[in-house]
Amino acid sequence: MNAIQRYELYVLEDGEKPIEVTEDTKIPNAATIKVLKQDHTLGNMLRHQLLANPAVLFAGYKVPHPLQPHFLLKIQTDGSITPTAALEKASTDLIGALTTLENKFRNEFSYREVDGTDGAGGGTGLGLGGGNVGDVGMDATGGAYGDGTAWTGRDYLDL
Structure with a gap:
């Protein structure tokens, strides 16, 4: 009926x-x-990154209405830098942190391809089970518990 089109939530209009x-x-x-066409995801990450800066006294955000695709970010600094400079620094730092996370994520999947494990059985090297019911994920030491011992299936009290 009168619902907005989904693309209007994230695509900027001409001149906007x-x-x-x-x-x-x-x-x-x-x-x-005021950050247009964004929501809590970016707002909370920017607020957290701003608060990591010692020159920032206050950083907070709010979404005025859930149907309006924007948020308001309030920044107060101690005067050594401007709020816009603090936002630029926080944005740059956040991009760097997300790039590092992406590289680590890609490296884990490249190790998985080299190792030949596809999640159909055995472990992923992270202590997580990979496949069949009853399989136990092995960690880097070869054991389910990190000390080389394996789970026997009888480590619980059967009532």
């Missing part, structure tokens, strides 16, 4: 700016940043 910065006149070294 993804970020709008409004300096706060009542609080020194503060700004409110």
Whole structure:
């Protein structure tokens, strides 16, 4: 009926700016940043990365309404840097952290392809079971418990 099209939640219109910065006149070294076509996922990651910066005194976000695809990010600094500079640094750091995570993820899958395990049995090297019912995932030491011992299936009290 009157529901918006799904693509309107993440595709910017022609001439629409993804970020709008409004300096706060009542609080020194503060700004409110409106980020369009994004939601809690990016808002929470940016807030967390901003709070890791010692020059940031306050960082918080809110989604005004769940049907409006934007969030408001409030940043206050101690004056050594501007809120927009703090946001740029947090964004750069977040991109670096996500790139590192992606590389580690890709490396794990490349080891899995070299090892020849496809999850049909045996373990993944992470202590996680890979396949059949009753299989126990082995960790790097060869044992299910990390000390070389294997699970016998009788480690529970049968009532």
